[in-house]
Every structure is written in C-alpha cells, then in structure tokens.
Amino acid sequence: MTAFFDTARRSLAVLIGFSIPISVALTNILCPLALLLMLAEGQYKQKFSTLRRHPIVAAAVLLFAVMVLGFFYTPVSFLEAGRILDKYREFLYILLFILIFRDNTTRQWGFYAFLSAMGVTLFLSYLMAITGWQIGKGTPENPFIFKNYITQGLLMALAAYFVTVQAWHESRWRWLRGIVVVLAIYNIVFLSEGRTGYLVLFCLIFLFSYQTYRFRGVIVGSLLLAIIGVLVYEYSDALRQRVDNVSEGVQDYQQGEIKSSIGMRIEFNKNSLVLFAEKPFFGYGTGSFSYQYKKLAEIQRIRPTTNPHNEYLMMAVQWGLLGVGIFVFLLYVMWRAAGYLDTQTAMMAEGLVLTIAVGCLVNSLWLDSTEGHLFAYLIGIFYGKFPLNPFSRNTALNPVSGNTALNSVSRGNLPDAPVERGQGGVDSPLEKGQGSVWVSYFSVVLKKLLEMKKTYQKAFFAVIIVIMLALIAYRSYLILRTDGPHRINQQVALVMKVATAMMNTPIVAHREGNAPTAIAFDSKGSVSSVETQFQSVVKTSSGLSGNHLTVPLSDKITVSTLMKVDPRHVGKKARFVVMVSYQAADGTPAVFFQRSGDAWGNLDIGKLKAAQIYSQLPERVEVPIYEGNSLGVAGKVSIFVAYVLDNNSLILSVDPVRLVFVE
Numbered sequence: 001m002t003a004f005f006d007t008a009r010r011s012l013a014v015l016i017g018f019s020i021p022i023s024v025a026l027t028n029i030l031c032p033l034a035l036l037l038m039l040a041e042g043q044y045k046q047k048f049s050t051l052r053r054h055p056i057v058a059a060a061v062l063l064f065a066v067m068v069l070g071f072f073y074t075p076v077s078f079l080e081a082g083r084i085l086d087k088y089r090e091f092l093y094i095l096l097f098i099l100i101f102r103d104n105t106t107r108q109w110g111f112y113a114f115l116s117a118m119g120v121t122l123f124l125s126y127l128m129a130i131t132g133w134q135i136g137k138g139t140p141e142n143p144f145i146f147k148n149y150i151t152q153g154l155l156m157a158l159a160a161y162f163v164t165v166q167a168w169h170e171s172r173w174r175w176l177r178g179i180v181v182v183l184a185i186y187n188i189v190f191l192s193e194g195r196t197g198y199l200v201l202f203c204l205i206f207l208f209s210y211q212t213y214r215f216r217g218v219i220v221g222s223l224l225l226a227i228i229g230v231l232v233y234e235y236s237d238a239l240r241q242r243v244d245n246v247s248e249g250v251q252d253y254q255q256g257e258i259k260s261s262i263g264m265r266i267e268f269n270k271n272s273l274v275l276f277a278e279k280p281f282f283g284y285g286t287g288s289f290s291y292q293y294k295k296l297a298e299i300q301r302i303r304p305t306t307n308p309h310n311e312y313l314m315m316a317v318q319w320g321l322l323g324v325g326i327f328v329f330l331l332y333v334m335w336r337a338a339g340y341l342d343t344q345t346a347m348m349a350e351g352l353v354l355t356i357a358v359g360c361l362v363n364s365l366w367l368d369s370t371e372g373h374l375f376a377y378l379i380g381i382f383y384g385k386f387p388l389n390p391f392s393r394n395t396a397l398n399p400v401s402g403n404t405a406l407n408s409v410s411r412g413n414l415p416d417a418p419v420e421r422g423q424g425g426v427d428s429p430l431e432k433g434q435g436s437v438w439v440s441y442f443s444v445v446l447k448k449l450l451e452m453k454k455t456y457q458k459a460f461f462a463v464i465i466v467i468m469l470a471l472i473a474y475r476s477y478l479i480l481r482t483d484g485p486h487r488i489n490q491q492v493a494l495v496m497k498v499a500t501a502m503m504n505t506p507i508v509a510h511r512e513g514n515a516p517t518a519i520a521f522d523s524k525g526s527v528s529s530v531e532t533q534f535q536s537v538v539k540t541s542s543g544l545s546g547n548h549l550t551v552p553l554s555d556k557i558t559v560s561t562l563m564k565v566d567p568r569h570v571g572k573k574a575r576f577v578v579m580v581s582y583q584a585a586d587g588t589p590a591v592f593f594q595r596s597g598d599a600w601g602n603l604d605i606g607k608l609k610a611a612q613i614y615s616q617l618p619e620r621v622e623v624p625i626y627e628g629n630s631l632g633v634a635g636k637v638s639i640f641v642a643y644v645l646d647n648n649s650l651i652l653s654v655d656p657v658r659l660v661f662v663e
Helices: 002-019 024-041 044-052 055-072 078-087 090-100 104-131 149-169 174-191 195-235 237-254 261-278 289-300 311-338 343-362 369-383 437-450 454-480 490-501 503-509
Strands: 518-521 533-540 549-552 556-564 574-584 591-596 599-602 612-614 620-629 635-645 650-653 657-662
Touching: 002 024, 002 090, 002 104, 002 369, 024 090, 024 369, 044 090, 055 078, 055 090, 055 311, 090 369, 104 149, 104 174, 104 369, 149 174, 149 195, 149 343, 149 369, 174 195, 195 343, 261 289, 261 311, 289 311, 311 343, 311 369, 343 369, 533 549, 533 635, 533 657, 556 657, 574 620, 620 635
Parallel strands: 549 657
Antiparallel strands: 518 650, 533 556, 556 620, 574 591, 574 612, 574 635, 591 599, 635 650, 635 657
C-alpha cells in the first residue's frame, strides 16, 4: 500500500509541476486531488510533526490566519470575502507541497516537470514567432503561449535562472543548458513585451553575480548589464517600446494625464496608500480592496480597479501592517532557511525569494493563480526536507548535508562556491538574537506555537485541514454557479449576440442627425428607447482619430467609449460588456471575442462575463477597451459596448467601433 501512495504522490507531483505553467483548470483539479491523497495516505503523526517543526509552514499558516481574521471586520459580504480568501489558498498549499516533496526522488521529478513545461513553452513560442502560426494566445510579434505575456515572462526568467545555476554547478549537459538559457533570455528580451519579466531577469542576473563572486561579481555584473542593456535597448523593439512607455507614462502622469497602463498603476498605488493610511494597522478586512477603492473612485471621479498591481498594497489595504509584516517575515524566513540547504538548491531558493519580493512590487502575484501555485510548489521542492530530521525530538535546524532533490554536492565543497555557507555550527535562522527586534518577536510567537500541547496542536491543524476542504468546496460552488457578479444572464447575452448581428442593417441604417446612440432591450428582446449616449473614441500612433478608421498594422491604437448615462440609470449597479467580432480579409465568417476584467478570450455566449462592474453608475463614464499594438493581421474589427442593469435590461451602443486593419 505504501508503494501505491508513493507512486501516486510522485505522479501527482509531476502532473502538477507540468500543469502550472500550462493550464489553470488542470492545476485546480490536481491540487485538491493531491490533498485528498495526503489525507487518504494516513501517517498523520509524522506529517503533523513535519509541519509543526517547519518554520516556513508556521509563517505561512500565521499569514493565512490573519486573512481569516479579516472576515470578522470586512465591509463586504462573506461570499465576496470568501472569493478573495480562495485566491490566497496557495499559502496553505505550501503545507501540502512540503508533505508531497518529502523525498529526493519526488523533488527531482517535480523540478524537472516544471522545467519541461517551460521548455515546451519556449519551443512553441519560437515556433510561433518564426512561422507566424497562431498556436498560442499571443501574436508572432509577442508570442506568449499558455499564459499572458506577463506571466510567461516571469516564469521564463525564473526557469532561465534555475538552468543557469544547474549549468554553473554541473558539468554534464553544460553546453546544452547554456543554449537553453540564451534562447530563454532572448525570448524574454527580444520577443516578449512583459516588463515584469525584464525586471525579474535583471534582478536575478544581479543575484547570480553576487552568489558566485560576491561584491566583485556585482561590480562586474553591473558593468556588463549596463553595456548589454544599452545594446539590447538599441536592437530590441519590444524592450525599447516597453521601456519608452514607462518613461512616457510617468511624464504623462506628472502632467495630469492618465492614459497609459503606467499612469494607471501610479494612480492605483497612490490611492491604495491613501486607503492604507486610513486604517494602517489591521486594514479594512478580507475582500475589502475593491469595495473601498470603488468608494474612493466615486468621490474622486477616477477609474475604479479591483487590483492595485502591487501585492504589498493589496495586503496593506486588507490586513494593514499586520498582514504585510507577516508576509515580509515569511520571505525573511525563506531567505534565512536557504542558508541551511546545499549550495545549488540554496541559490535557486534565494532566486525564488527575490522573484517573489521584486515581482510583488509590480504585480499582485499571490492573487494570480499561476504565480501563486508555482511559488507554493517551488517552496515545497526547495524546502521539503528542512530540517534534516523532522521526526527527531532533539532536532535542531542544522544545515542540510547536501542530499537534496537537485544535487548531492554539499555547500562549501565546490571550487566555485562563493562562501562556506551550510557548514556545521551555524545558528538557526530563527535563533534568538538573530535579526531585528520585530523578527525576534515573531520568533517567540512561532516558538510558542510550536510548543503548544499536543491536544491543541492536533486541533489547530485539524482546523487548517477543514479550511482547505472548505475552500475546495467553495471553489466547486463557484464553478457550478449559474450566475455571479461577473456572469451575464444567458438570455441577455443571447439578445446581445442577435442585436450585434443586426447592427449593420436596421438599427444603424436609420441613424440620422441627433438619432439615439443607444437602444435598450429587456431579457426577452423587446426594444425600448433610452437616453444614454455613447461616443466611441479611437486614436492611433499615426495621428488618426475618430471611428470607422482604416488603420495600418504597424500602428498602436487606443480605444475607449465615453458615455453619458440615462438619468434613470444613475446610481444603479451596472455590468459593462465588451464584445468584439473579427473578420479576416479573405471574407471568412466572423470570430467573436469577449473581455472579462482585463483579459481577452474567445466568446462563449453561455458564459458571457462583465469587463467592468459599477456598484453605482455615475452620470458620465469612460470605458477603456484596448491600448496597445494593432491586431497584427489584416481584417475588419467591430467592437460592441453595452451595460446590463440588475433587472437584466441591456443598453447597447448602436454605433460600434469599426476598424479596418491593412498591411
């Protein structure tokens, strides 16, 4: 029976590692299966002992406990708070993956499963860029495959760093690994448009320089990066555009214009700090960010958001200094614990910590499913056998002897080892007296948790298991729900699909002079008049503006819709819908897409979702639709904008954005 569970555990570890960079849906199926397997396997005493003695587990559980505590003072419903808590379930998955990766073989298989998935991504990305085949989510000019370009860039940078560390320590396959690293870096810098990938890559290069040659490495690495950076900026159109966009966005913001993603991010961060300053210690509670930001947006007449694109601010608004402090403490524990691993694994673990710390400054990475799952997964791989003898009563946090998933070479025994880390006699990373006063305080708290009586310890971890099972049940409930805050009633969605198909004939044909720019439908398709006025605005980098434009493929475009709301609808809740049809130049049937939040996807009329939600409609609204490069292929594009009220009334613009893209 033990052999069966070992095989099943390793198989799930491999499948999860391969699925995380490829499929969110598959990952969300496999992780609960892995949890059920751990519960069915038994050996609860050993598992409990492993988790009880693990400092990273204690910090992660403490952080999640603060999130649960936020339920009791949040201004939003328990349903909304539960939805946000569900997005942070990966902090509990750290416990799961530490139990899964308790032996060297499983850790090694899991690690190479992740690298294999990134290898497939890299291959398909180049195939798409070279052949022009539409085999992923991106375009040949920006060939991201399974994930968006931000996520792919970050994951590719992390994978390139891991392979670099392997090549540094292992002579076997060194040239092949070197080629893979060069291809990955070229993909990030010259093909990808993800600025997060650039930032993480450059930070990891600095870290590697420091790890290998300490401060000499940093100096030499800085000089090389400066030279290479200038050359890359000169020859990489993708990187140059994205860097220039940052500069232009900051300048526009300073001049009072918020028309770029950079300007919006600055505004999000500034307003998030305003919210944080109002309740700095404990925040507003779990799930409160979107609610509080909307209230602030309505007062300041600015664009609302559900995500500040900064994990520290996301936590600060919801859980205050308490939540942010524990999160930073978790990163600190991970960094210190890396000093007790073998050299190769420690370098990778430190790279992971740096990626999380830096990436969370520019994105809410733990809020994102792929990044959150990957971080928990890699924490399990790197720290799965920490401490060395977790079941021994007299175990101290001694350095690992080198018998790890990734190599069997002990720290300090390599000719190129930067320092003699990992040697015997080093104090525990949580030893009293180490670090600052607040770290010592947290150490005392963790020590008290670990010294609880066995009865309370069992109850404590039983509660954690119940919470994880409840999250699985809650997630299943969300998937099975026929409606939700973002889901549009299927009958209303069908009415919109039929109305947009008619848009070229009776509705638009009779528009003259001051004719209405909007029309209202009820859920049965009956038509009525409405006073809402839509005005579509299109601007191109070549100076074109207006609607019904012919746009060169080389242009960048900005598309938005300005709206004066019918007085009868002001103050009511509304969900905005953005639907796009594309017809190729060869006349093939049109293909429809939809925008859900900030993401674009194929249209499923039965699962039409809102692009933006207003709890109370203001008198005037600007709906941003798209900003960036043009379509990339010739053809006709029509963009339809509408909003849906709570009574399922559909108010649709009768003059959609119409663009013709030409070579």
